[in-house]
Amino acid sequence: MKRNVRIFGAFSLVILAMLYLISSGFNEETMVYYSTVKELKLKGEDAFGQGFRVSGIVVPGSIEKAIDKIEVRFVIEEEGERLSVVYNGVLPDTFKEGAEVLIEGKYQPDNIFYATNVFTKCASKYEAADESSTD
Secondary structure (H helix, E strand, O other): OHHHHHHHHHHHHHHHHHHHHHHHOOOOOOOEEEEOHHHHHHHHHHHEOOEEEEEEEEOOOOOEEOOOOOEEEEEEEEOOEEEEEEEEOOOOOOOOOOOEEEEEEEEOOOOEEEEEEEEEOOOOOOOOOOOOOOO
């Protein structure tokens, strides 16, 4: 009987710990919503300070790297809408003008997206070979 109580107590603690971890992961501070550039801009003030993921193409000629720090400013475009981005960090090796990127961060009242993460879509090295070429 005493053994069953201990097992039940240990099992209950594990379940409670799991429930706490799951519920703490869903707070507003850590939530990140996927949005297009157009959708983000349409939200206006409601989007300020919230976490978002936004994708787009890096606009050619828009990349500005600070000389004295690791800050990078650039513009992304999606469906004709543009979004100014500021990022402090090391960029992926494949980041360049015309690259497709996914950024995570927060949209602020100065209408600039402050990215905490920048991901680039890798060109597929594994695309199927041209079927018209035969050996």
